[in-house]
Amino acid sequence: MTTSISVRDLWKVYGPNPERIVGSPDALLSRSELRRKTGCTAAVRDVSFDVAEGEVFVVMGLSGSGKSTLVRCMTRLVEPTAGSVSIQGEDILHADASRLREIRRSKFSMVFQHFGLLPHRRVVDNVAFGLEINGMRRDQRHARAQEVIELVGLQGYEQAYPAQLSGGMQQRVGLARALASDPAVMFFDEPFSALDPLIRRDMQTEVIRLHNEVGKTMVFITHDIHEALRLGDRIAIMRDGGIVQVGTPEELIAQPADDYVANFVLDFPKSHVLTLRWIARPATSDDELRGPELPATMVVRDAARTILDAAGPVRVVDGGQLIGVVSTEEVLAVIAGVHA
Amino acid sequence: MPRLRNLGRGWILTASIVVFVVFRTVWSGHWNFPLDRATLTPFHTWLGSLMDSVDANRTSNPLMANIVEVLRTAISNFVTMLQQLISEPAPNASYPFIGWLGVIAIVGWVVYATANWRVALLAMVGFYAFGALGFWTESMDTLALVIASVVIALLIGIPLGVLAGLFPRVEQVLTPFLDFAQVMPTFVYLMPVALFFLIGPASATIVTLIYAVPPALRITAVAIREVPIVTVEAGTSLGTTRWQLLRKVQLPQAKRTIVVGVNQTIMAALSMVTIAALIDAPGLGQVVVSSLQKLDVGTSFQAGLAIVVMAIVLDRATTAAAERVERESTGHESRRQWRRPLLAVGFVGVLIAVYLSHTYLVAAQFQGEGSIGVPIANATQTAADWVQLHWGAATSAYTDWVSTWFLNPLQNALVNAPWFVTAAVVLVWACTFGGRRLALVAAGLIAVLVGTGLWSDSMVTLAATFFAAAITVIIGVLLGAWMGRSTIVDRIVRPVLDAGQVLPAFVYLVPFLGLFGATRFTAILAAVVYAAPASVKLIADGVRGVPETIREAAVSAGASTWQQIVKVELPTARHAIALATNQGLIYVLAMVVVGGLVGAGGLGYLVVAGFAQSSLRGKGMAAGLAIVVLGILIDRITQAASRPRERAEIGATH
Numbered sequence: 001m002t003t004s005i006s007v008r009d010l011w012k013v014y015g016p017n018p019e020r021i022v023g024s025p026d027a028l029l030s031r032s033e034l035r036r037k038t039g040c041t042a043a044v045r046d047v048s049f050d051v052a053e054g055e056v057f058v059v060m061g062l063s064g065s066g067k068s069t070l071v072r073c074m075t076r077l078v079e080p081t082a083g084s085v086s087i088q089g090e091d092i093l094h095a096d097a098s099r100l101r102e103i104r105r106s107k108f109s110m111v112f113q114h115f116g117l118l119p120h121r122r123v124v125d126n127v128a129f130g131l132e133i134n135g136m137r138r139d140q141r142h143a144r145a146q147e148v149i150e151l152v153g154l155q156g157y158e159q160a161y162p163a164q165l166s167g168g169m170q171q172r173v174g175l176a177r178a179l180a181s182d183p184a185v186m187f188f189d190e191p192f193s194a195l196d197p198l199i200r201r202d203m204q205t206e207v208i209r210l211h212n213e214v215g216k217t218m219v220f221i222t223h224d225i226h227e228a229l230r231l232g233d234r235i236a237i238m239r240d241g242g243i244v245q246v247g248t249p250e251e252l253i254a255q256p257a258d259d260y261v262a263n264f265v266l267d268f269p270k271s272h273v274l275t276l277r278w279i280a281r282p283a284t285s286d287d288e289l290r291g292p293e294l295p296a297t298m299v300v301r302d303a304a305r306t307i308l309d310a311a312g313p314v315r316v317v318d319g320g321q322l323i324g325v326v327s328t329e330e331v332l333a334v335i336a337g338v339h340a
Numbered sequence: 341m342p343r344l345r346n347l348g349r350g351w352i353l354t355a356s357i358v359v360f361v362v363f364r365t366v367w368s369g370h371w372n373f374p375l376d377r378a379t380l381t382p383f384h385t386w387l388g389s390l391m392d393s394v395d396a397n398r399t400s401n402p403l404m405a406n407i408v409e410v411l412r413t414a415i416s417n418f419v420t421m422l423q424q425l426i427s428e429p430a431p432n433a434s435y436p437f438i439g440w441l442g443v444i445a446i447v448g449w450v451v452y453a454t455a456n457w458r459v460a461l462l463a464m465v466g467f468y469a470f471g472a473l474g475f476w477t478e479s480m481d482t483l484a485l486v487i488a489s490v491v492i493a494l495l496i497g498i499p500l501g502v503l504a505g506l507f508p509r510v511e512q513v514l515t516p517f518l519d520f521a522q523v524m525p526t527f528v529y530l531m532p533v534a535l536f537f538l539i540g541p542a543s544a545t546i547v548t549l550i551y552a553v554p555p556a557l558r559i560t561a562v563a564i565r566e567v568p569i570v571t572v573e574a575g576t577s578l579g580t581t582r583w584q585l586l587r588k589v590q591l592p593q594a595k596r597t598i599v600v601g602v603n604q605t606i607m608a609a610l611s612m613v614t615i616a617a618l619i620d621a622p623g624l625g626q627v628v629v630s631s632l633q634k635l636d637v638g639t640s641f642q643a644g645l646a647i648v649v650m651a652i653v654l655d656r657a658t659t660a661a662a663e664r665v666e667r668e669s670t671g672h673e674s675r676r677q678w679r680r681p682l683l684a685v686g687f688v689g690v691l692i693a694v695y696l697s698h699t700y701l702v703a704a705q706f707q708g709e710g711s712i713g714v715p716i717a718n719a720t721q722t723a724a725d726w727v728q729l730h731w732g733a734a735t736s737a738y739t740d741w742v743s744t745w746f747l748n749p750l751q752n753a754l755v756n757a758p759w760f761v762t763a764a765v766v767l768v769w770a771c772t773f774g775g776r777r778l779a780l781v782a783a784g785l786i787a788v789l790v791g792t793g794l795w796s797d798s799m800v801t802l803a804a805t806f807f808a809a810a811i812t813v814i815i816g817v818l819l820g821a822w823m824g825r826s827t828i829v830d831r832i833v834r835p836v837l838d839a840g841q842v843l844p845a846f847v848y849l850v851p852f853l854g855l856f857g858a859t860r861f862t863a864i865l866a867a868v869v870y871a872a873p874a875s876v877k878l879i880a881d882g883v884r885g886v887p888e889t890i891r892e893a894a895v896s897a898g899a900s901t902w903q904q905i906v907k908v909e910l911p912t913a914r915h916a917i918a919l920a921t922n923q924g925l926i927y928v929l930a931m932v933v934v935g936g937l938v939g940a941g942g943l944g945y946l947v948v949a950g951f952a953q954s955s956l957r958g959k960g961m962a963a964g965l966a967i968v969v970l971g972i973l974i975d976r977i978t979q980a981a982s983r984p985r986e987r988a989e990i991g992a993t994h
Contacts, residue, residue, distance in 0.1 A: 072573075075577055077573050077576060077577060100579075101579040101580070101581060102579065103579075104576070104577055104578060104579030105578065105579035106579075109577065109578065110573075110574070110577040112570050112573065112574055113570070114568070114570045115570070116568070116570035116571045116573060116574030116575075117571070117574075118571055118588075118589060118592065118593070119593065119669065119670050120592040120593060120595075120669040120670065121592075129575075129578060129588070130578035130579070132588075133575075133578060133579060133580050133581075133584045133588065134579065161670050162670075163670045174574075177574075177578075181578070187577075
């Protein structure tokens with residue numbers, strides 16, 4: 001897998017002379033101390049991560065954690081104070097204005113929390129907007145808009161105005177607009193936070209389906225841990241501008257880096273995410289290793305029936321290698337919410 | 341310790357008034373700069389000679405010849421072109437290019453195209469009424485001036501407004517000028533502009549621009565800034581250039597608000613164009629001015645009615661156009677199939693009407709001019725005479741009573757007090773409300789006021805202003821609290837207030853002239869009527885804005901209706917009341933000086949006298965300066981007083 005996005009040592013500091021903070025001893029201060037001492041606020045502090053081609057990378061954090069600023073720095077809607085961002089091998093932060101426009105028109109696109117649709121344009125012209133500013137001919141861009149409108153399930157609403165659509169439908173227009181230029185990378189800034197829970201779930205399913213169909217690299221910002229765990233191949237948890245932990249949903253639940261992360265994932269049904277690898281214990285001489293054999297990558301929920309029905313412990317194998325056994329106690333511990 | 345601070349502030353204000361009363365009684369009539377109406381100070385003479393030298397060097401001074409004169413000629417030609425189109429015949433013709441039939445047809449078509457057929461009908465009837473009232477030519481002159489001013493005002497205001505909306509720094513630079521142009525009573529810049537651009541249409545257009553550009557500019561800037569940031573980000577993230585962003589994202593969404601700005605600009609222009617009659621602007625304003633000066637109530641009412649009709653037509657047409665823009669741009673207006681062909685047919689009709697009105701006398705010259713206007717004028721005059729005759733005793737008893745008990749004591753107090761006592765009180769107030777910085781500004785302004793040599797007249801104007809503003813605020817609190825509490829009252833009163841704000845200030849003098857004749861009361865009451873709508877609306881909105889929970893808490897604590905109003909709603913809305921006082925004072929000052937036309941004394945009279953007699957030009961100019969100084973002084977102090985307490989206190993401590 002090749003790297004699609006690479007973020008290194010990214011900082012965004014608001015306040016007087018923000019450049020002096022980065023690299024100085026002050027950079028090590030906590031957010032509130034920094035503010036008291038220098039009058040500056042570090043919205044994003046020293047963030048580094050990579051996103052692989054075709055991956056869904058979720059940035060999760062509460063409001064004020066800097067996640068929205070982070071995504072705006074990556075697209076340069078906000079100018080970062082220091083660091084580097086490269087997308088598809090191109091250094092974004094050193095692009096001049098016209099190159100930046102070029103990149104925005106071709107390489108990535110963005111979906112916004114409050115949709116950002118233009119109220120004076122019909123759906124089809126909203127979707128085709130990016131193509132229009134890129135100078136594509138009217139019939140061509142309408143043909144392409146029609147394709148993506150069908151892709152997001154909006155056929156029949158081409159001539160409607162945004163105000164005539166429900167919130168979920170409006171965000172489908174936002175999705176279609178972002179897909180229209182066929183970008184390599186899509187950024188989602190809390191796209192479903194403004195929608196009610198049922199619609200939100202539909203839209204998440206829609207994103208999963210789209211990801212399967214078009215296979216784009218996606219960077220997804222959210223404050224909802226369930227959304228993060230549902231969509232993310234990997235998740236970065238942010239707090240006070242920095243990244244606390246990056247990992248797969250499984251890793252976050254099985255090995256939270258600190259209490260902050262642990263608290264987030266506390267309510268999430270672990271059996272839905274954890275695989276047998278995480279709960280297997282080494283076999284002892286007492287164990288009868290005659291029971292069924294299950295792969296280490298199977299999630300606990302799917303394995304539960306087999307394990308509970310088995311007479312003895314079940315063997316967990318990874319690539320033909322025995323890595324341990326799982327018995328009824330371990331499964332019950334996970335399902336009951338107590339991590340063994 | 342906010343409580344102690346509050347006490348301190350109230351105490352200082354009361355003490356300063358007591359000290360003022362004591363000193364003004366002891367030193368009454370001393371050091372108060374009395375000045376005869378015809379007497380000039382050296383400053384006035386100097387101003388007069390300065391003006392004379394501007395006149396004399398009109399063609400020799402390179403600045404005057406190359407900039408002022410070029411500008412004047414260009415604007416003048418533009419207005420003349422419009423006049424020859426609809427109102428005044430060109431030198432070699434006997435009728436304007438388009439006669440009444442053509443004008444009415446064009447108006448109907450344009451209003452239908454931009455708004456709807458109902459308003460188009462209203463507009464056509466309204467335009468017909470100009471002729472029927474007896475002022476077709478004058479109305480078209482006024483319209484030509486309004487069109488010229490609005491076109492230029494929008495050409496200046498919209499681009500600058502866009503810049504101000506996009507770049508905060510541009511806005512910072514422009515704001516002081518806009519504030520100044522809006523605080524300054526319209527009356528006072530007539531003379532300086534007329535000095536440079538001569539009396540006539542060019543000056544009229546320029547003074548109107550000073551008044552009409554600020555709303556266009558401000559509203560455009562707001563419109564651009566109000567565009568949701570997320571759509572701007574969405575556009576940027578798709579790779580728009582700055583120009584594409586402006587043209588395809590920001591301007592289309594700002595369009596509706598900008599059209600509201602156009603409406604405001606048109607109404608401001610109409611208001612100013614009528615006042616510009618004082619510097620010889622052609623049109624309806626001149627009829628009003630000359631009949632006001634002759635105390636001819638009938639004719640001034642007749643012409644005032646024509647102005648009201650024009651105000652209503654212009655306001656309704658642009659408001660309806662704004663609504664149409666709103667509906668069309670968000671898909672709520674179903675585009676009707678037959679609209680386009682109808683417009684095309686109508687356009688042919690318009691061309692025919694224009695041709696007819698260009699060719700045939702019947703369609704060129706309004707038929708039955710004054711057919712309803714003259715009877716109206718006669719009836720009004722009869723009514724006014726009857727009122728004067730039968731109610732004269734009652735109204736003069738009333739005015740005597742108010743004079744004896746309120747106005748005269750106030751005026752005597754201000755006029756007879758030594759200037760430094762009054763100045764000291766003003767400085768104490770400035771310092772209390774706005775800190776040392778404001779006190780310094782106030783000191784400078786007072787120095788200028790003393791320097792104009794018109795201290796005594798300024799105090800006369802100030803007394804009238806205080807009195808009228810007090811009435812305005814009382815009306816504002818009573819009516820505003822009522823409207824704020826009752827949706828039904830609000831729904832009935834608000835349209836009346838809206839209509840009141842649309843009318844040019846001038847018109848208000850007319851009915852009171854009929855009631856009170858040429859006295860200062862006419863000016864004061866006209867000022868109250870002119871200023872009240874803004875104050876009432878501000879207070880009503882303030883009371884309405886009182887959070888429901890606060891109100892419920894008071895009710896559940898067992899407060900009576902009276903207690904709710906006095907102890908909860910008005911205190912919570914005190915910021916709105918302070919703002920209403922500020923606006924009331926500024927509006928009233930603007931109008932009180934216009935009252936100089938109908939016998940009110942003070943600075944306004946001196947300005948008018950300056951127009952009439954060239955020997956008093958310098959003094960009139962000085963009076964204009966004094967009005968500006970008073971306006972800024974009142975505005976700064978009341979604004980500081982209306983600012984939230986905490987901030988004012990921080991200002992006061994350093």
